[in-house]
Amino acid sequence: MNTAPHRSVLANTVYGLLNPLPFGFFAAALIFDILYARTAVVMWNKGAAWLIVFGLLLAVIPRFVNLAQVWITSRHLARRADRLDFWLNLLAIVAAIFNAFVHSRDAYAVVPVGAWLSACTVVLLAIAHVVMAVHHSAAGEHVHE
Numbered sequence: 001m002n003t004a005p006h007r008s009v010l011a012n013t014v015y016g017l018l019n020p021l022p023f024g025f026f027a028a029a030l031i032f033d034i035l036y037a038r039t040a041v042v043m044w045n046k047g048a049a050w051l052i053v054f055g056l057l058l059a060v061i062p063r064f065v066n067l068a069q070v071w072i073t074s075r076h077l078a079r080r081a082d083r084l085d086f087w088l089n090l091l092a093i094v095a096a097i098f099n100a101f102v103h104s105r106d107a108y109a110v111v112p113v114g115a116w117l118s119a120c121t122v123v124l125l126a127i128a129h130v131v132m133a134v135h136h137s138a139a140g141e142h143v144h145e
Contacts, residue, residue, distance in 0.1 A: 007074050011065045019062040023125045025055030026096060030118035037111045045110055048118070049103035052096055059093050081135035088128035095121045 029051035036044035063086075070078040070086050099117035103110055 007069055007077065011069060015062045015065040015069075018058055019066075020129075022055040022059035022062075023122070023129065025051045025058065026092075026118065026121045026125060029055065029099075030115070030122050033110070033115040033118045037115055040108060042107065045103065045107070045114075048110075048114065049100070052100050052103060052118075056093065056096050056100060059089070059096070063089060063093065079135065081131050085128045085132050088124050088131070092121045092124035092128070095124065 029048040032044045032048035032051060035041070036048065066082075066086050066089070070082045095117050099114060099121060102114045102117060
């Protein structure tokens with residue numbers, strides 16, 4: 001009987017499926033914020049606000065899976081890159097929460113803070129994805145074949 005600790009297949013599947021989605025929503029929100037700052041068309045601001053909300057909703061589930069795997073159930077299997085990925089994603093979520101509050105303001109009061117918070121969120125998530133990609137590449141693990 002194999003009693004070696006391992007990570008749940010279901011948790012890994014949910015994490016792998018949902019983890020990349022918030023990055024797309026937050027990157028689109030950044031683009032919408034830039035368009036709103038350049039054109040002052042309110043539609044871009046409203047669209048960015050909704051993209052941030054959907055990005056946050058989708059970011060929470062993988063973070064809970066990651067929290068359980070990195071800090072609770074598989075903490076002895078977690079590597080330094082896993083912990084750094086967790087903290088960078090958590091900081092990005094905090095920035096996105098502040099960004100959601102900024103986007104609740106009226107009209108042009110969102111500019112420039114909304115664009116800066118969107119940029120911070122996207123940069124933090126991009127760094128987290130790069131850290132994990134470099135870690136998997138250095139470890140000889142191929143994510144895509």
